[in-house]
Amino acid sequence: MTVLLKLENVTKRFGGLTAVNKFSTEIHAGELCALIGPNGSGKTTIFNVITGIYTPTEGHVLLGGDNISGKRPDLITAKGIARTFQNIRLFKGLNVLENVIVGKHLRLHSDPLSAVLHLPTYQDEEKEMRQQGLVLLESLGLDHFAYDEPTSLPYGQQRKLEIARALATDPRLLLLDEPAAGMSPTDAEELMKFILHILDHFDLTIFLIEHQMRVVMGICPRIIVIDHGEMIAEGSPEVIQNDQHVIEAYLGVSDHA
């Protein structure tokens, strides 16, 4: 399997606090990998380093061999990494379809002048974007909301819309930051099925953060566990479940061990 994303000794410090410490891993093309860990263990910081929101203090992030550490977030997205956020960040002033096609903007070739003048090249591109947006919404079962305001959608659908919006950028790697946060167990399970559906239907790799171990156990073949910014375990769900470090990180150290 080819390595899509490679983290080499990534360290991120905020003043005296080391949020992520010498974190190294590889994500292979086409896989579904989960990153889990207790609250404040540095999961989101790792995502922020990968997507360029933070520059790593030390170490490198490589996407398909290119060093992308410290690049601007929008340029990293253009290179093929898309993400969602832990707290929903939809554009409230745009409708559902527009939210999605904002993600297509980075592939637009027409310059602002031809957009203002409605030149045929721009008109065609705009039409194409809307078409692709609708097809995407349809494939994810969100098409009947296309012209609604995003805030009017049920919570679970808003989460899906965030994912749809990220998919609109045609990513090679999709990063999902706690996609099931705030969901009931049944809704979380449905969302995980939704994620598997995406993995089947789109040619991409998914790396997701989850806080609850239970949610990812069933669907992710490989799980990485971090605590206090350091990787403490990596492997299949069975390996993780029986790992002493993981049990300690989640449940605390037992006295009579």
Add this chain to the structure above:
Amino acid sequence: MKNISRNQILTLVFLPVFIGLLILAQAFLNPYYQRILNLCAIYSIFAVTFNLVFGYTGQFSLGHAGFAAIGAYISALLTLSPEQKAMNFFLKPILPVLENLQLPFFPTLIISGLGAALVGALIAWPALRLRGDYLAIATLGFSEIIRVLLVNMQSVTNGALGLKGIPGHTNLLWSWGWLIVCLFVVKRLVDSSYGRAMKAVRDDEVAAEALGVGLFKHKMMAFLVSSFFVGVAGGLLANLISTIDPKVFQFFLAYQIVGITVMGGMGSLTGSVIAACLYTIFLEALRPIESQFTIGSLTIPGIPGMRMVLFSIILLLVILFYRKGLMGNKEFSWDGLIKIFTKRKKKQVGSTGGTQP
């Protein structure tokens, strides 16, 4: 698109009618009313461009007064005749380069706009890295710097004395013509993919950037288009009031523009135009309250500035009770207008489709 909507047809029909009306107004309306209508158009350009930067892109910039000043001074210096310049600059001679420079009005306005946009680009370069209040403070500071420069660069601007005897080329066709061009460009821009990206930046910068929208690029685009038209409007203003000095472009102008835009509705160009016209007309209509008047046996002395007190009160009321402004984020459209008349439903202006030209 090949099929033209009813909206577009009506706009195309309306446009020549409107221009015809302007020509008639220019020929027959008394100069005082003409002046008010000219001011309506100029303030509309200010409000529409402020809306582009704040209402659509979310950048709270208070630099409008500075850009308007640049446009106004460029237009004044390029349209004043050499004789007038000689009369104006009696304290300190004018820079030799400018002495005999005189251009027709159209290129003058273009240069006014480009000058303002160039300065806009220079200050936006560092300032657009700031967010929210900090950007407001930085741009306010910029406006003040421009004003101080105008006072002190005597050989170019004639300092605090200002420039007098500017020809007054501005007429209704110029001012409303530029407003139509400005509306066309801004409307088309905010409805395009670039406009969607700007709105995304306004709603959530982090998410927009994660979706591949270059923050700086889109903020800069809004800023440049805005400062260009503000420069042109400043040029129109100088050639309307024919006497300019640095005091015309104080902070106060920027606040007025913010007030007008908020009253009209953030994210509604129609609202900006309506509010700008109402504001200009009311300001004139309320002139009497600044002079002495008597109610029964009570004589109230004339208080200069009363109009602004009233304006502030109206603005407060709008913000308190009509938070989204007159139009919210809705736009005028013919379809919406027809709907009102056919359905006889009040206040149901269509939010879809094109707007004024």
